[in-house]
Amino acid sequence: MSAIRGWCPGALRPMESGDGWVVRIRPRGGRLSPAQAAGVARAAAAYGNGLIDLTGRANLQLRGITQASHAPLIADLRALDLIDPDIATETHRNIIVTPFADDAADALAARLEAALAASALPLPAKFGFAVDCGPTRCLAGVPADIRLECSIDGRLMLRADGMALGRPLADVSQAIGLAAWFLQQGGAPGGRGRMARLIGRGVTPPATLAPAPAAPPASPGRTASGMLLALEFGQTDPGTLAALARLGPIRLTPWRMLLLEGLTDMPDLPGLIADPSDPCLRLRACTGAPGCPQALAVTRPLARSLAPHLPDGAILHVSGCAKGCGWPHPADITLTATPAGFDLIRGGRASDSPLMRGLAPARLPEVL
């Protein structure tokens, strides 16, 4: 098979990138057993370029996969129960689960996954569900179209994204019913569309319950469920992932952090950020040179060297070219490599109009 360009890569349908094919793995319930994590680490080393990304939807991406290495990679991942039966199931199994899930939340997510697969609803590829039913909501800032949450008075509820209120949830079939309602109401003309857009047009389902309060942004450190470990640039490598696998089951988060279940001390491993005030938490950068053949500059070492010069709270994105693979969102400051030096963009993406052009790396600390 050939790689498909687009915004929703999977494992069975990889996406082309500057450094080869990107294969996205969606572990069930957002959780990797130690054997699965060790297997992913082995596969990343054997079939890719060794880079493992944690995505904003709590999935893993293996980079540098080739046409030749894709089939044996899929065979290995299938043996680890990390591959769906077909592309349609993979595309629509778009469920993000709170990393702080208890057994009841895990079971709810598993029932939702089975019901979604059985429904075969023709939902848009980006249409997704969030299972976020702790006493505070931690996925409020993560895109999802249908949310299974706790109400302010502790009841399980279902909320359409874009609505302030939801309704009591007794069975996951109601979540599938809400997705069918979205389609019936014309929420996906031409196969594209999001729930919040439909709600914004004034088309709303009945709702009475207020959701539980949203939690503040997560930061690295100890939690009731285990240790939250931040990954530099949201990326890790086979050695670190294999070492983490030896420490216990891993929950994936949408915050460039892994939750090591039951762990109480920060492991001393390369590429982990333990200090919540470390400015490296606010760095974004793609592979850059020499890993990516399209890169016009080295990115990550430059971003690291600029961390001490970052204004408080600002996010810095260093991109090896205007494609912006490392951070497809706007950043406070973006530096995009060009043949004439770095362009500086404020509040935009790597391809947006720059405020300054052709900056030499030596000038960047002063400019920031």
Ligand code: SF4
């Ligand atoms: S943004 Fe970075 S990784 Fe993507 S193509 Fe450009 S240099 Fe390569």
